[in-house]
Amino acid sequence: MHIRRAAAGASIAALLPFSGTALAQTAPAGDGNADLRQEIEEQKQRLLVLERKLELQQEAATAAAATAPRLTLNASRFQIGNTDNTNFIRFRGTLHADARTYGGESVPETADTFILRRVRPTIEGTFGGIYDFKFMPDFAGGRTVIVDAYAAARFNPAAVLTVGKFKPPVGLERLQSSADIRFIERALPTNLVPNRDLGVQVSGDLAGGAFSYAVGYFNGVPDGQSSDNLATPDVEVDTAGDYAARLFFQPFTNSDNFNLRGLGFGIGTTWVDVDGTAANTALAAYRSPGQQSVFSYRANTATGTTPNNATFADGERLRLAPQFYYYRGSFGILGEYTKVEQDVSRAVGGVTRSDTLQNSAWQTQFSWFLTGEDEAFRGFTPGSTFRPGKDGSGAWELVARYHELDIDDAAFEGGATSFANPLTAVSKATAYGVGVNWYPWNTVKLSLNYEQTEFEGGAATGDRADEKALLSRFAVNF
Amino acid sequence: MEHSNLKRRLLIALSAAVFIGGAGSAAQAAEVTLLNVSYDPTRELYTDFNKAFADYWKKKTGSTVKINQSHGGSGRQARSVIDGLAADVVTLALAADVDAIATNGRLLPVNWEERLPDHSAPYTSTIVFLVRKGNPKNIKDWGDLVKPGIGVITPNPKTSGGARWNYLAAWAWAKKQPGGSDATAKEFVKKLFKNVPVLDTGARGSTTTFAQRGIGDVAISWENEAWLATKELGPDKFEIVIPTISILAEPSVAVVDKVVLRRGTRVVAEEYLKYLYSPEGQEIAARNYYRPRNPQVAAKHAELFPKLDLVTIKEFGGWGKAQKEHFGDGGVFDQIYGK
Numbered sequence: 063m064h065i066r067r068a069a070a071g072a073s074i075a076a077l078l079p080f081s082g083t084a085l086a087q088t089a090p091a092g093d094g095n096a097d098l099r100q101e102i103e104e105q106k107q108r109l110l111v112l113e114r115k116l117e118l119q120q121e122a123a124t125a126a127a128a129t130a131p132r133l134t135l136n137a138s139r140f141q142i143g144n145t146d147n148t149n150f151i152r153f154r155g156t157l158h159a160d161a162r163t164y165g166g167e168s169v170p171e172t173a174d175t176f177i178l179r180r181v182r183p184t185i186e187g188t189f190g191g192i193y194d195f196k197f198m199p200d201f202a203g204g205r206t207v208i209v210d211a212y213a214a215a216r217f218n219p220a221a222v223l224t225v226g227k228f229k230p231p232v233g234l235e236r237l238q239s240s241a242d243i244r245f246i247e248r249a250l251p252t253n254l255v256p257n258r259d260l261g262v263q264v265s266g267d268l269a270g271g272a273f274s275y276a277v278g279y280f281n282g283v284p285d286g287q288s289s290d291n292l293a294t295p296d297v298e299v300d301t302a303g304d305y306a307a308r309l310f311f312q313p314f315t316n317s318d319n320f321n322l323r324g325l326g327f328g329i330g331t332t333w334v335d336v337d338g339t340a341a342n343t344a345l346a347a348y349r350s351p352g353q354q355s356v357f358s359y360r361a362n363t364a365t366g367t368t369p370n371n372a373t374f375a376d377g378e379r380l381r382l383a384p385q386f387y388y389y390r391g392s393f394g395i396l397g398e399y400t401k402v403e404q405d406v407s408r409a410v411g412g413v414t415r416s417d418t419l420q421n422s423a424w425q426t427q428f429s430w431f432l433t434g435e436d437e438a439f440r441g442f443t444p445g446s447t448f449r450p451g452k453d454g455s456g457a458w459e460l461v462a463r464y465h466e467l468d469i470d471d472a473a474f475e476g477g478a479t480s481f482a483n484p485l486t487a488v489s490k491a492t493a494y495g496v497g498v499n500w501y502p503w504n505t506v507k508l509s510l511n512y513e514q515t516e517f518e519g520g521a522a523t524g525d526r527a528d529e530k531a532l533l534s535r536f537a538v539n540f
Numbered sequence: 541m542e543h544s545n546l547k548r549r550l551l552i553a554l555s556a557a558v559f560i561g562g563a564g565s566a567a568q569a570a571e572v573t574l575l576n577v578s579y580d581p582t583r584e585l586y587t588d589f590n591k592a593f594a595d596y597w598k599k600k601t602g603s604t605v606k607i608n609q610s611h612g613g614s615g616r617q618a619r620s621v622i623d624g625l626a627a628d629v630v631t632l633a634l635a636a637d638v639d640a641i642a643t644n645g646r647l648l649p650v651n652w653e654e655r656l657p658d659h660s661a662p663y664t665s666t667i668v669f670l671v672r673k674g675n676p677k678n679i680k681d682w683g684d685l686v687k688p689g690i691g692v693i694t695p696n697p698k699t700s701g702g703a704r705w706n707y708l709a710a711w712a713w714a715k716k717q718p719g720g721s722d723a724t725a726k727e728f729v730k731k732l733f734k735n736v737p738v739l740d741t742g743a744r745g746s747t748t749t750f751a752q753r754g755i756g757d758v759a760i761s762w763e764n765e766a767w768l769a770t771k772e773l774g775p776d777k778f779e780i781v782i783p784t785i786s787i788l789a790e791p792s793v794a795v796v797d798k799v800v801l802r803r804g805t806r807v808v809a810e811e812y813l814k815y816l817y818s819p820e821g822q823e824i825a826a827r828n829y830y831r832p833r834n835p836q837v838a839a840k841h842a843e844l845f846p847k848l849d850l851v852t853i854k855e856f857g858g859w860g861k862a863q864k865e866h867f868g869d870g871g872v873f874d875q876i877y878g879k
Contacts, residue, residue, distance in 0.1 A: 110753055110755045111755055113753070114749055114753050115738060118740065
């Protein structure tokens, strides 16, 4: 059956790649050059076939490139993933090599040291554009700990479920990554907020990031501690976990008002009714900016059959941490105040004393890029890189801060039955620090900090001597 | 005890937060989107059908549905779905490709054909020849395709569903010739593919090769694709030749269960496919040169679809057997092509 039919016109020509003209296939009858024409036509067909095969090869190569795994290896990223980044695994790393030198009398010369502060190879990734994971061990300090290990499901920007070990949403500088903090060590308020802990969190951004929230439930850790610091690492040490929440506002983040776009403020909090014991105190020591222990509650001094007389957490612990930052151009300021209300008890000689202690700390820090880069809470890009013999100085940044730690006076009351020993534990620390950061490459940072801290108490007579710490760091963060 | 209660309350609160987040997400997605992963020549069909279904769905539910389309060689499209392309529905050239998604990808049950009428093939087509105006090589039937000097355009059966129908139709014709057997059919198909200068990955690509690039003397084509080419380029350029024997091509449709479960789109996806069986859906199929199942719609468009002797896939033992024997690794096609 042979059908010839004129088809009706239509409007879908644009969808079709049909626009060419069919070729005449036969030579005119009676043409004496028919064989020659036939030969030409066959050669033409061969040429067309070759062209089409080449075209198909190019199409196949283009299609393959779109779906082939993409390896990204540049100055700051090592990643394997698909082209639209919905599935990828990224390899990252942090190496912080420090040198610490102390002047004055409060810290012995033996404390001067080189130290590997962080050695953290990291694997993180995303599956399906929704499900994230991060695994970050730390090999610094001659031990191996899992710093971060969590999975997250980004159902939408307003509802992200995170489960595993990560930072509870409380302290502002604690939430800033170790690569982004402007000083070598975080300020005194970080002593009072949790570090890493195991738990579950729901968080999200609303109104295009103008408002963010996070609520979570965690095993609970003492002030400033990670769950890997506990006597039995990474498990709950009592019967109660910490509730944690944080609200943060950046009301002008989407505004045209560039003077205010970098303003953010909020508050973080945790609460728990903790059942510490004299053997498992659920309390922590606090460190100076030079990373020396300057405050701790009384440890057990009993011997023989005398009951343990250490101070321990015995009731509610409430942390409040209002916080803010403001970045405009090459200038940045970050501030936070942290207060911890902690019920404590201590049993001495058959008498148990209990009280609610209120310890607090605050800081204000300033940062300024001499080389004009924009300051930000997370990340920045140097305006130039430094390579010997070539133009470019990298980014240079000056930083300064003032911070205080204030221990409740009630901690030292009671003489021999006090919760903390005034002869060894300071009641107040006041510190100021200055520093310079040089970023010769966007993954390399060299820092030099000088920090002087004055103390109240903490000595057999008078006050503990000032701490004068000169800290330096060679950091690689990628 | 108090702590246990607190934990329980917290978990409830967190669950509620996630639920609220999810609900917010759902509310935010007032416009539901579907992805229809289809084969090569259905672009025009589903452009028309999607618009009709969106109107129907809006009228029925008040909700807006947007259907995204993806087209390519049917086998390759099935592979993409197995590899993670989030198709809410697949509308592929043949059941074997949906079977692959069910068995290799485990994304839908193996009895998917039973979930819709006509074993989930809402329209059919067949295989015809598209030749140049005047039919200069005088091609009338399958036997003409293996003559020396005839350039035959057909896609690659490894990637194209239409190509597999083409191949099986040729096989069926050869086997029905006097003295025909599997051996003679194999030899015939081998000769036929020796006349194929270019193997495209899909049917639309083959049409481009033949119609736009001017390669070959005859394109073995879906009936709907042949009509479309004639329609778009005009009857002064191409003609359709109906062979004496062809095959009943039954493109298959299915909801991809794991995807609709994850995306929460099962109801609209199922309705989308059911609408293909409605008189409106059947009319759209017929207007795009697919043979409708609905007898009334088929009668209305009878002049478009001449009756001819059609074999079915059952004569090859079903798609499971045919796929493995002819198109699987080391199958007949691998044996004959390029040798």
